[in-house]
Every structure is written in C-alpha cells, then in structure tokens.
Amino acid sequence: MRTFLAPGAAALALAALCASGARAQGLDPTPASQCGERTVTVQPDSAVADSRVLIRFAAGLASDTDDAFLARALGKLVAERIRQTLSIDVRSRGVSGGSGSADAASAVAEGRVLGVRYVLVGTVQRRDDRSVIDWRLVDARSGKQTSSGLASEPVGAVDSLVNAMTSVMTRALGRTATKPAARDRLHSRSPDAILSFLRGLAEVEAFDRARLQRADSALQRAIVLDREFIAARYRLAELSVRQLDWVEHSDRARAQLVQTGLWSIGAVLLKEPYDPQALALMGRLYLHKGTPALAQPIVAALRALAPDDPATVELDARVARALGHDDDALRIVRASAAVTERSIDALMVRADLERRVGDRVVACRVLNRAIALDATHAPAYVWRAIVRSNLGELREGWGDAEVASRLGRADWGELTGALIDVAVRDTVRARTRVKPLMTASSLDSAGWLDLVLRAAVANSLTTPAAAQQALLRISCRDPRRVGLANEPLLRYLRLPTNCIAPSTKMATGAN
Template identity: 25%
Template sequence: MRYLFEEYTFDTSLRELRRGAEVVFVAPQVFDVLDYLIRNRERVVSKDDLINAVWNGRIVSDSALTTRLNAARSAIGDTGEEQRLIKTLPRKGFRFIGSVQEMRGPATHFGVLSEHSHNPPTLTSPPRLSIVVLPFSNLSGDQGQDYFVDGVTESLTTDLSRISGSFVIGRHTAFTYKGKAADLKQIGRELNVRYVLEGSVQRSSNRLRVNVQLVDTESGNHLWAERFDKPIADLFDMQDEIVSRLANSLDAQLVEAEARRAERSLHPDAMELYFQGMACFNKGRTAEYTTRARGFFERALALDPKNVEALVTMAEVDEATGTSFLADDRAARFAAAETALIKALSLAPQHARAHWLLGRVKMFTNRAVQGIADCEQALALDRNLANAHGEIGHAKYFLGRGAETEAHVQEALRLSPRDTDAFVWMMFAGLAKLQIGADDEAVVRFLRSVEINRNHPRTHFFLAAALAHLGRLDEARSAVQAGLTLNPNFTIRRFRAGALGDHPTYLAGRERTYEGLRMAGVPKG
C-alpha cells in the first residue's frame, strides 16, 4: 500500500518514505509509528495503542515514545509546535490529520514501470491534482539551450508542488521520459496521475517562445494551452517569469478541471465539494455566486471540519461579502473570516494564501500596515502569490499612497496576467487613480476590470464615479445600472459606512468618489 500526502509518498511494501523523488531516511520503529498513525487516521490513537502495535506491548518510557513521535514528525516536515500532520490531543492520544490518498498494488521504483514489466500494478484512481511535468522539448536546434529548457521544467515542477493539495511527480522520474515519444495516456497509467503538462521552448534570434499544454490522461483531451512569447533579456529572469506565469495559470485550470470531475460524483467528499465551491467562487463576486460557493464549502466542512482549503475559502467568501457590500453586517463577516483564517493557520501555519487573505481582512478593518506585513509573509512562503502583490497595492491606497499602487498591480499582472483575480487588481489601480484625480486613467483601468470579469458589481459603480467626474453622465448612469443589476442593495450609505482608513488623502479621495456616485445616480440609501 502507498499513501500520498502533501509531497510525500509512504510505501508500506517497500518500507520507504519519499519526499517527491528523494528518499527520506526513517528508522524502523519510526516507520512503524507513522504506519500505524496513517492507517488509523480516522480515529484518535492512544499511547497504549501505539505501544501495543509498535513495541508488542513491551514497557516503553514516555520519553522513548516522545522521541519516536518527534522523529516521525521531523521525517514528514512537521513539528511539535505546528502539528500540521500529527496532532497530539492532551490526555487522549494522537491522530494523523493530513489529507491522504491511497494507492494499492505492488510498487515500482519512482512509481514508474520498468520497460520489461509485464505485470503493471493495480492502482486506485489517481490522486486529485496529481500531475507530471514532462521535460520540455528544445525546438531551437541548439543543444546549448538544453540547460535553459531543463531549468524551466525543473522550476515548474517545484512551483506546482506549492499548490496546496497537489501531488507532483518528482523531476528525476519525469526526466526518464526525456527524448522519448510520449503516449500521454500510458504515462498517466504508469505514474497514476490525472494530468500531464508538456511543452516546448524555441529560441529564434532575439525572441523566445514557450508553448505549453495541459492534458487529461484518462481522456487524452487537451484542457488548456498557453503561449509565452517575448524578447530575450536575462535568461534566468525570463525563466522565473515563465514559470510563475504558468504556475499561477495552472492553479486555476486544475481547480476547474477537478470541479468538473467532482460534478460527476454521486457522493462527493470534502475536497470534491471544495473544488466545486472554488470554481463557482472564481466566476464573480455576486450574491448568487458567493451563496452557491458558500453552500459547497459548508458541506465540505460538515464532512471534514479541519479541511484547511475549505476553511480558507469560506473565509474568503465572508470577506468578499463584506468588501462587495452584499450585506449590511460587514463587521460580522470580517470577524468570521478572521476567526476561520486563524483556525486554518493553526492547522497549517505555512499556508501562504491564508496569510494573504488575513492581510486583506486586516486592510478592510482599518489595519492596513498590519495587512501589508501579512502579505509580505505570504510572499515569503510563495513568491508567486500574485494576489499578495495586488493587495499591498490596495493597502497603499488606504494609506493615502495611491501613486504607489500601480507598481504593485503591475507586478501581480507580470506574475499572473490571466489570473482569476486580475479584475480585482485592475479595480485597485482604478481606485488609486481616482484618489489622485487621474480620472481618465481610472476609467481605462475600471473598463479593463469589467472586461476581465463583468460579474463584479463594485467596479461598475467606481467606473460610474470616474465617468461622472469627466462629465460623461450617460455612460455613468449605464454603469450604475449594470452594477445594480448585479447588486441591487448597493447604496452610497453602505459605501460611506465602509471607510477603511483615516489618512487625509484617502478620505479626500473617498469624498471625490461619493460625489461621483451621486452625480451618476447611485441610490443614496
């Protein structure tokens, strides 16, 4: 039996623990402790249970047991303080709380069948978000470029492994396929993965082109394709940019693909419900989408109250309900979001998205400086988290420093130009331009936000305010109607009640926005 959790593979047949493709040394008794905890993860295991199972009932001191547990935690990247995977319940015992996928059947080295094997393993369904990045093809006709092409493949493998809940085949295994004709369905069966990412790199004169495509290994269907084409500058900087863009785009694409799979499940589990909720939430910040998404997350948490992803995104639903003025109880929504995020971070202290979202909640509760610190912590954990850059730009607007917002938004767009939240970042940029009286530039940015996602009511209202200041009242009124169609409850009164700072420049910008909303015909409330 093999158990997959986070980036680890725990193989009871080979008595082997791997992190990605690398073997982690585990002493025999420590392996047995992990084995027992993982196999009995549905319940709390007492000290006596462990002693009976691992030491056959022999007398074992508390310090010896503690030493083995600490070694088990260390082997899987956990600590007694974090207890991200192995939880100690005082006076009760211990429990493995990580999300685990099971694979049955005889194992093979790196999960790859030998070319002489005639008895392929019998596996369960591939784990969710399981993917292999095949070595990209070098189409440049210059073998000297192989180092760059291989660097893109290796870096992308590393960055995709940061997607929460993903299972990414290690680069050593992936590179066994280099230079070979690829039957993607066969590779999916051999590695027991749902998705294959393949691509090519071509250098021509002073330009570089990268083509990449995501393939469903069960059907062979192409789910997504992207082209990256730009002038060559510094190759290492370009490699980082390519990888970050692809990793951010793939995050959203994989969630969408998993949501489609989950729709076919008669009895969805917590993670399947999470993917469906996330896909729904990504469509827009309207009452319809947030309500539907909330329903999925509530069902997921009912099945698994410690599901960190559902906790974090439920918090995001509450935060979005407050920031989008979809309800009057904004303070209660922000408080609920903060409580859920603190719980999520107690379970997963290194969860970058939770740190970013906690920063956003603090910004919307008049704690912008603290919020920036949380976003910087998120970026320290995940350098590709474009949302954190965008949010820092938003915080600068709250602090009366709207002239600095654009640079942060552009950095977010550089990392993830087709991000599902790009419309929010463009709205931040528009608000900052409105704050400094650059109304023409504000309109351009608000229109771009609407073009990316028309289902975000606030942008329509802010666009109306900017248009009104330019004297384009007919267009402003049309924008108001578009906003009210999405959120009939939006009023100037609700918006005025949501001031999030006390800097004179910020407050003056708010007054300009109120006046623009009035001229455009937004209900006073």
C-alpha cells in the first residue's frame, strides 16, 4: 500500500482513538477540537462504570493458527454472552491474534483509558480434543487480580466454556445471568460442526471478500454437519447481511446471499418466532432484496415486541431511508438517542444522517461513540476522517484514514486520503491515488463503500464521467442507492438512472 499519512498523523490517530470515546465512556474530556479530544481524565467512580468490562483473549501460542482462530472466536462469543445475559457494557471484544495482547498490564492500561471496572484476560489453547482458557480477572482501578482459573472443556462443549467465563463476571458483579436465546446456544451433536462454526466466527467481522467467503464456507459446512445447529444458521444470516453491506454488488451474488440469509434466519425463527434480533435480521435481508414493503410489518412487530431494542430503532430508520424518507429516519434515531448508543450499527445510521443534513460536529461525535463501542470498525474511521476534513481537522483526518486502511481495506485509506488531498487542493496527489482504483476490473470487484468513495473522489476532481462509471456498478436493488441523491460527496453530479452488470461475476457460492 502506498504511504499517504501526513507526518505525525499516526501518533494523532492513536491519541484520537483513545480520546474519541472519552465522552461516551464516562470520561471527562478536555476539548481540543470540534470533534475529538486529545487529553482525558477519569471521572470519579460511578454505578455505570462499575459494570463495564474489557475482555482480552489471545492465542496461547501466537504462531499456532488453531489457537489464533479459537481465541478470536471464543473472545467474541464470551463478550457477546456477557453483554446479552448480564446487560453490562463490554467495551471491547476479546479478539486477538497474538499472546502479547493477553498481558494483564497492557490490558489494564487500556481498560483505564476506556473507563472500565474489570479486565478479563486469558490465553486460549486447543489441547488434543479440549479447548482451554487460562484466565485472570483484574480490577482496572487498583490493578489487582481478583480471581483466576483454568477453564477446560471438550471442543464440542464450547457453550459450557462460554458459560464458565460468564460465571466469572456474575460472581464479580453479584448479578444473575439471564438465559441466552436459542440462536446463541452453541449446542451441536458434532464436534466437527462446532470447530467449523468457530473457524467461521473468527472471520465474520472482516471487510474483505476473501475472508468473508471463508467464513461463509465454514458456517455452511457446520450446517451440513448438523442441520439442527441453530447458532450456525443465525451467524450465516448475519454474514449474508455483512457481505451485502460491504463486498457484493452484482445482482447475481446479491440474490444468492439474500436467498441464503432468508433460508437461514427462517430456520431460526421457526425455533423462536419472537426473537427481536432474528426478526430485525430478516428485515435487513428484505431491504437488500429491494422490497422495503416486506420489512415494514417486521418493524411494526418489533415496535410491539421490543421498542427499546437498538435493532428495532435501526431497522425502523433503515426502512424509512429505503423509502426515501431521510427526514423521518433522522427523527427516529434522534428520538431514541439513548437506545442507539448501545449499537454501533444504529450509531452509524445516525452519523450518516447527521452528516447529510450538515450537522458535522454531531456526526463526528456520534462516530466517536461508535468507535468507543468497537474500536475495530473500519467504516467509522472512514467517515470520521471525511467529517474531520470538512471541519478543517486535516491531520486528524489523515490519521483516521490510516487506521481505516489498516483495519478495513487499503482502498478505503487511499480514497479517503484522496478526498482530504482535494480539500487541501493537492489534486495531483489525489489523481495519483485514485487512478489505479478506477480501472474496470477494480470497479467490478469493489463493494458499496468502495464505489461511493471512488465516485466521490472523481466528482471532487471534476471528472463526472468517471464518477458515473463507479455508481453504475451499484445494484439497482441496493436499498442505499435511493440515498445517493442526498449524498453531499456527490453534490452537483448527475446520477445515473440505470445499472450495469459487472464484467466479472463475484458469486459467493451460497445455497
């Protein structure tokens, strides 16, 4: 990847990453800009902070690929189970590929920045047919270890291992865990299905096509090995939405993903027909199918079942947007601000809506909160970089572009950097960046965000024909296409009314 970060911006990016979540984390920020904060001091203890936890799992052997995927998958499962069954604030998912991240001292230091009470660290290993977690629970304020232990279960009994880690937090917090939903219970008669499920889960948060397709194959294999594996079916539906969101834009590939997702989530709803998360996922799939009218009854059902669930608010706003009612969508997310702060997806919807109506400061601070919830969500850095450049915070914007490139896709960093180049009138550098990204093969393999950014750069360089070529690749059925007319980055551009099929079919192979 070409270097595009301005001098000193890497350090600023790290400072911004730590400080940007300060306000959302219950910290007292010292303002240094309209969007971010550069210095923070921890406020006195609060009841809210007492229930925050940071989880850091790592592979027992950093070079062992089995340990690495197991650490990522178990870290994600434990964080989600603790968040859902104890209703506490898990500030960072326990995902790591190297043993250094499990070091208690570094994890405690990070926990103090994030304002958490407890830090749960562990090393994960697979020993023969067993999964083992050597864990420690540390009080982030004092740095003292409160408990430790060794949890070991057969590979096929992952749910017991996750429950054991949840019990660590129930004892520490003095709370009682609720029963997990059927979609979260990891029961399978096949140990091989469990392993395949974990391999898929370790890749599901990627943003590149290759890793997401590996996750797709692993989850589908888990279902083939055990047709009753509901957790695998739910994750496959989630993965279908993620692929539709970030990597696939050809009609053929999108149709296959929608079919796979609906088939998978339908099996989950047969077990639990009133599961809000599963219903919301079905609504998202109907939106990607290009049929928002089918998602409207789901929104109505969710309003009755779970009006305060972030998934309800998010889907409600997305349906309004798909119908061309951005004003209604913004009203929905603003009215439920306290609810949306618990969901990174809902926050991203609100940030985009605020940016479009010109409230860049609010948009930037909403993105800060999104990054506080998940510091690895690359698109949040892309949009914060763009908003910061609009606010004149160019060095911070370059820093965010660098982070987006490392966490997500190299193209995102280059394209975001090009937009900032244009903002400082360095069009020569911007053209150099974008030229290799505007070839037919590059456009055909690009996802939604990639295409929008390409069009935005081309539009800012006053090459409307190139911008239109990028937008032509966006599927006519993509629910986000209707919103292009209100995209500030495409202002004054005549939007194409038709679509073209990519010359290279990027089918997923899902069934």
